[in-house]
Amino acid sequence: MDTKNVLITIFGGTGDLAKRKLYPSLFRLYQKGNLSDNFAVIGTARRPWSDETYHEVVKESIASFQPSDKEAQDFASHFYYQSHNVKDTDHYDVLNNLSDRLDEKYDIQGNRIFYLAMSPNFFGTIVSRLKSQGMLDTKGYHRVIIEKPFGNDYQSATQLNDEINQVFSEEEIYRIDHYLGKEMIQNISAIRFANLIFESIWNNRYIDNIQISLAEEVGVEERGGYYDQSGALKDMVQNHILQMLSLLAMEPPVAFSEKEIRTEKIKALESIRMYSEEEVRNNFVRGQYVEGEIDNHSFKGYRDEENVDENSLTETFVAGKFLIDNFRWSGVPFYIRTGKHLTEKGTRINVVFKQVPVNVFKNSVTGPYEQKRLEPNVLTIYIQPTEGFSLTINGKEIGQGFQTDPIKLEHRNSADLIENTPEAYEKLLLDVLNGDGTNFTHWDEVAQSWRIVDRIRETWDKDQKTPPGYSAGTMGPKEAYQLLEKEDRHWIWEP
Numbered sequence: 478m479d480t481k482n483v484l485i486t487i488f489g490g491t492g493d494l495a496k497r498k499l500y501p502s503l504f505r506l507y508q509k510g511n512l513s514d515n516f517a518v519i520g521t522a523r524r525p526w527s528d529e530t531y532h533e534v535v536k537e538s539i540a541s542f543q544p545s546d547k548e549a550q551d552f553a554s555h556f557y558y559q560s561h562n563v564k565d566t567d568h569y570d571v572l573n574n575l576s577d578r579l580d581e582k583y584d585i586q587g588n589r590i591f592y593l594a595m596s597p598n599f600f601g602t603i604v605s606r607l608k609s610q611g612m613l614d615t616k617g618y619h620r621v622i623i624e625k626p627f628g629n630d631y632q633s634a635t636q637l638n639d640e641i642n643q644v645f646s647e648e649e650i651y652r653i654d655h656y657l658g659k660e661m662i663q664n665i666s667a668i669r670f671a672n673l674i675f676e677s678i679w680n681n682r683y684i685d686n687i688q689i690s691l692a693e694e695v696g697v698e699e700r701g702g703y704y705d706q707s708g709a710l711k712d713m714v715q716n717h718i719l720q721m722l723s724l725l726a727m728e729p730p731v732a733f734s735e736k737e738i739r740t741e742k743i744k745a746l747e748s749i750r751m752y753s754e755e756e757v758r759n760n761f762v763r764g765q766y767v768e769g770e771i772d773n774h775s776f777k778g779y780r781d782e783e784n785v786d787e788n789s790l791t792e793t794f795v796a797g798k799f800l801i802d803n804f805r806w807s808g809v810p811f812y813i814r815t816g817k818h819l820t821e822k823g824t825r826i827n828v829v830f831k832q833v834p835v836n837v838f839k840n841s842v843t844g845p846y847e848q849k850r851l852e853p854n855v856l857t858i859y860i861q862p863t864e865g866f867s868l869t870i871n872g873k874e875i876g877q878g879f880q881t882d883p884i885k886l887e888h889r890n891s892a893d894l895i896e897n898t899p900e901a902y903e904k905l906l907l908d909v910l911n912g913d914g915t916n917f918t919h920w921d922e923v924a925q926s927w928r929i930v931d932r933i934r935e936t937w938d939k940d941q942k943t944p945p946g947y948s949a950g951t952m953g954p955k956e957a958y959q960l961l962e963k964e965d966r967h968w969i970w971e972p
């Protein structure tokens with residue numbers, strides 16, 4: 478059986494994600510031969526589009542690749558549109574007939590991928606209808622890709638998972654966290670496990686703290702309705718940040734395989750300290766943007782955004798400290814922060830190493846200057862928009878005397894290289910075609926992440942306080958700085 482023969486049914490085929498990410502990614506896979514001619518895509522949504530309209534939409538979404546007319550047409554011809562009401566059982570029969578016809582036409586051999594790219598409220602209904610209407614009665618593989626958010630808290634996530642599990646087994650479920658498809662996130666494992674100099678000091682004896690920053694320049698844009706119910710904690714921390722943290726903190730896996738990596742990530746997440754209410758208040762801060770300027774553009778405050786409650790208490794910024802209670806990490810804070818309308822777009826990790834036991838250069842008699850405190854060694858992993866790493870080490874300043882000077886050893890991937898590396902969604906879709914779940918989140922990871930985040934959320938909900946304001950264009954409220962200052966530390970990245 479060739480796994481490239483596949484029918485992909487996208488629920489939410491007219492949506493933004495499909496247009497911005499899925500169709501372009503499928504096109505790249507098609508160009509590279511990762512999808513053969515034996516594939517078809519059915520796009521479904523409520524609106525009554527024709528196949529012709531759909532083809533135009535698909536072609537438009539791949540226009541930036543500048544394909545020839547023939548290439549664009551050949552690709553788009555594999556796409557079929559079916560207007561669909563997810564609650565209507567009869568509609569699944571229509572879908573099933575179309576699927577069978579396409580299966581025969583493209584010799585697909587029964588392989589099915591279902592992509593759920595719409596409101597999570599419908600996930601349970603869709604999967605149960607897929608089963609009841611016989612859409613899974615084919616002989617090939619069946620896989621379901623699920624977009625975030627996977628639930629709204631631990632309880633709703635569990636319910637959703639139970640519903641999906643009635644139909645698909647864990648191995649057939651691909652829960653997307655698109656950060657796991659990013660080149661430099663995947664590189665965390667290479668840096669850690671392919672370099673003795675790092676892995677041997679990757680612990681609380683040598684690392685002082687780790688900082689994870691996911692800054693966005695954009696505000697909530699047209700997603701106010703969703704975001705006001707979610708907030709930064711659920712939108713970014715529950716998934717992307719805790720996933721990054723688990724990759725940074727996990728023990729070396731026995732092998733670089735789906736099963737082994739998942740096992741270690743889950744253990745890392747389970748070692749994160751569950752805070753009491755008081756600890757949440759001491760270790761987590763939030764913020765909400767008020768009007769401000771970025772690059773001479775003024776932006777309105779969050780409460781004035783469309784579909785946002787004018788008295789909203791939702792946070793658009795969160796900073797916090799996680800502690801991991803295991804032998805490797807005991808006592809090492811993992812500081813995290815993320816927010817909308819910050820100074821610039823940038824995702825980076827700073828691993829801050831401890832000071833040498835004694836600063837022998839302090840008050841050096843050979844130096845003309847009084848020696849300041851040594852700068853810490855910092856390993857920075859640049860995730861986006863630039864990709865690469867740097868290591869800051871102390872050297873001697875050139876000249877008379879003995880003054881130390883921090884030097885940055887830096888590697889950045891070139892713009893050309895970045896341009897040509899596959900986009901996260903392209904990589905993840907290929908993983909699903911290959912049946913490789915390494916870069917997807919296992920249920921146990923999702924469950925534990927919700928448990929951690931629910932604790933924080935519950936305390937905030939109880940407090941019912943307006944989050945401190947921060948001007949659009951800054952790196953969050955002063956409380957985010959105080960969080961580190963009170964422990965005699967500071968954010969390494971200060972754009």
Ligand code: BG6
Nearest residue numbers: 625655656693712713717824861
């Ligand atoms: C999504 C969030 O998961 O990630 C968005 O819902 C956020 O609010 C986005 O903007 C950020 O992704 P990226 O790839 O642009 O960093």
